[in-house]
Amino acid sequence: MQKETLLLIIGAAILALGIAVFQYFYKAKYKTGRNKVYGLIRFLSVFGLLLLLINPTYKQVTYVTVKPSLAVALDNTSSIRHLGYDDESEDLVSRFRESESLNNTFDVQFYSFGQEFKRLDTLDFKEKQTSISNVLHSLEDIYGTEIAPVILLTDGNQTYGEAYQYTSKNLNQQIYPVVLGDTVTYDDLKLGQVNVNRYAYINNKFPVEIFASYNGNNTVNSQLTVSSGGKVLHSERVAFSPQRKSQVFNLLLPATSVGVRQYSVQLTATASEKNTKNNSKNFAIEVIDQKTNVLIVSNIVHPDVGMLKKSIESNRLRTVTFSNAVESINKLNDYELVILYQPDASFKNVYEQLEGLSKNSITIGGANTEWNAVNTFQNTINQEVTGQQEEVQGALNVNFSAFVIEDIGFSDFPPLKTSFGDVNFKTEVDVALTQTIGSLNTENPLIATTDTNGHREVFILGEGLWRWRAQSFIDNSSFEKFDNLIDNLVQYAASNKKKSRLNIDYDSFYYGNGDVTLYAQYFDKNYTFDSRARLSIRVIHADTKKVTDIPLLLKKNTYQVAMNNLEPGNYKFTVSVIDQGLARSGSFTIIPFDIEQQFLNANVTDLRALASNTEAALYTSAMGDQLIDNLVRDTRYKPVQKSTEKIVPLIDWKWLLFMIASLLSIEWFMRKYNGLT
Structure with missing residues (x-):
């Protein structure tokens, strides 16, 4: 308490005492033994009122006991049911819920996981994918650095994501895996990854890469068969042994008919195999009878040009060829689409041939585009010539109707360099992206399309698209979204389909x-x-x-x-x-x-590494009671008493107001009862 406040309280006590003495002893008409009681009551009530006016503060300390958290995460994928451990896992969850000692020691929270990590609601064991590494990252986000051990009920078989045994090395929480699945090793042949292109061309052969593996201690023989529509396309004898546990098969299969074609790969099972579901795998390709040939015409070397080739050819239906303006003359008709990158005065003959052939095109402008020449070569677009450049970003126009376009984060992409000035189209235009500078939308198009009597053109009025592709990869860990945008632009420009609502x-x-x-x-x-x-x-x-x-x-x-x-x-x-x-x-x-049905055993090796990396232990599903007992006895997981200190003003103490009111009431009643005014 501050010195000034203490002096005020002392002064208030002296003043209250003076008022009581003055009223009941110095100025009193009748002095009786009751005056001492009256004086005491008056002193206390006046002193209480003065204390409220001074309103001193005091410290209030409260104590609360906080139990450590315990997360129980249950694998809800179909592999648990496939291995026959769905009932056992539900029984374990019930035991954890009903354990009095566990719930007295921990604040227990239940989660389920498959493709997503979420609060446990209902269990159906129908999830199609498992990512244990995602579970570990999610728990780390929830519990941070607090003491929060984790019980992980799973078979340990992960279908995608980081290798969780290495992810666990950076965790603060102890992970106690409970193995759901058979830990005994059986002979097992398994088809792994099948790599194949999504598209193939009619009357060509397409490559297929097949990975097969063996888990066991014997030498076994099998038959690898690839079939489609009931017809065997390839068959060969294969052998596996403890020294040769994996093989890769590279095949060339014929594409004989157009459309989606399904294929089945089969490894003949051995007599001792328990799980034969992982002996077969299906894949599909789409057989097409045409390919889009794209010509990029450019007189300059720029990162955009190389990026366009990579992006366009990510769709195996496309091939890209480079040429300068002079060399491209007389061969434009060999291509379904021509991309004009930053055209200059030497592009005059290119534009004339494109118009004569009614060939669709994509024009990409930038700092090196000679718009004073380009404006005279064609009758679609007119860019104001100012000799200045500016950097702009893109904003998606929701009314763009040429095709479906996804907002892949255009407003957050690095700016493109474009020519400063107004852009005018001499025909009907459909704007996909408009130019923005900061929060200002200039209404000038950044990406736009035109369709005049079946003749289509696409305009991208900025250079630096390679930065967009790089940023898209940073945001999504994949080029797919950006490449889909370029593919849609190419598909639109190379097609002659009518506009649809x-x-x-x-x-x-x-x-x-x-x-x-x-x-x-x-x-x-x-x-x-x-x-x-x-x-x-x-x-x-x-x-x-x-x-x-x-x-x-x-x-x-x-x-x-x-x-x-x-x-x-x-x-x-x-x-x-x-x-x-x-x-x-x-x-x-x-x-x-x-x-999820490709697994025969639980992945005990990786689960044991997970437990070891987090200073925990591995348990089987039959050791539920032992796990509960060990967690309760573990001295690392003890309740923590926390104190909270608050500075409370005296005026918040309601009992003081009640006491003052009571004292004044008692004094008034006693005076009236004894006939005093």
């Missing part, structure tokens, strides 16, 4: 362990994106004729639907705009594959 984007086939997602965009009669529309998809299984109706959900400027629950097979679908009489149809195939 309903555009859909989907793959011709999906694998059963991945996402099955379809995207759509709908535009009104003015080709303005309509976010109020209701879209639905009707999916029909080709064999069972089962009909599934699903609404499409709006996300930003795209309608989309996830169909991950569909069974493998061939499907026909129709996307309809409700009450508008507009629909688009198509078909796709879901290739059967359940990666």
Whole structure:
């Protein structure tokens, strides 16, 4: 307490005492033994009122006992049921919930994981993918540096993500794996990764790379067979042994018919094998009869040019050739699409040939573009010539109607260098991205498309696209999203399809362990994106004729639907705009594959390393009671008493107000009772 406050309290006590003495002893008409009581009451009530006016503060310390946290994370994937440990894992969770000693020692929280890590709600053991490394990162985010051991109920078999035995080296929490699965090693032949291109060309042969492995202590023989449509395309005898546990097979298979073709790879099982589901694997390719040849015409060396080749050829349906303006003359007709990179005055003959051939093109402008010449070569765009450059970013136009375009973070991408000045189009234009400088939208197009009587052009009015691709990789750990944008621009420019108010984007086939997602965009009669529309998809299984109706959900400027629950097979679908009489149809195939059923044993080796790296121990599913007992007895996990100190003003002490009111009431009652005024 401060010295000034203490002096005020002493002064208040003296003043209250003086008032009591003055009223009941110095000025009192009748002096009786009751005056001492009156004086005491008056002293206390006045002193209390003065204390409230002074309002001193005092420290209030509260103590609370905090139990350490305990996270119980349960593997909810189909491999647990496949191994026959689903009932046992549910029983373990019930024992942890009902253990009085465990819940008295810990604040127990329950989670489940598969493709996602989430609070435990219900268990169905239907998740198709496992990422234990994602579980460890999520727990680290939740509990940070606090004491929070983890019970991990899993078979230890991970289908994607980082190697969790190494991820665990940086964790603060102890991880106690409980093994769900057989720890005994059996003979097992397994087909691993099958690498194949997504596309092949008719009457060509396409490469297939097959990885096969063996787990056992004997020498075994098997037959590797690749078949399609009931016809065997390749067959060979293979042998495995403890010294030769893995093999790689490189095959060339024929593409004889157009469309999606499914293939099956089979390893003949040995007599002692328990799990034969991992002896077979399916894959698919789409056989096409044409390829898009793209010519990039440029007179300068720029990182964008090399980036465009890599991005375009990420789709194996595309091939890219380079040329300068002079050398490209008389061979433009050999290509389905021509990209003009930063054209200058030497491009005059190129533009004349493109117009004569009605050839579609993509024009990319930048600091080296000679717009004073280009403006005279063509009749589509006019760029104001100022001789100055500026850096701009892009903002997605939700009313862009040429095709489905996803916002991949354009506003956060590095700026592109473009020519300063107004941009005017002499024909109808569909703007995909507009130029922005900071928070200012200039309304000038950054990426735009035109379609005049079937003649299509795309304009990208900025250089530095290679930075966009690099940033996209940093954001997503993949070039896929940016490459899809370039692929859509190339596909649009190379095609002569008519403009549609309903555009859909989907793959011709999906694998059963991945996402099955379809995207759509709908535009009104003015080709303005309509976010109020209701879209639905009707999916029909080709064999069972089962009909599934699903609404499409709006996300930003795209309608989309996830169909991950569909069974493998061939499907026909129709996307309809409700009450508008507009629909688009198509078909796709879901290739059967359940990666979670490829495992025969629990991965004890990696789980033991996980426990060791975190200074914990490995347990089997039969050791649940022992795990509970060891956690309760572990001296590292003890409740912690925490204190909280608060500075509280006296005026917050309600009992003081009650006491003052009581004292004044008692004094008034006693005076009235004894006839005093």
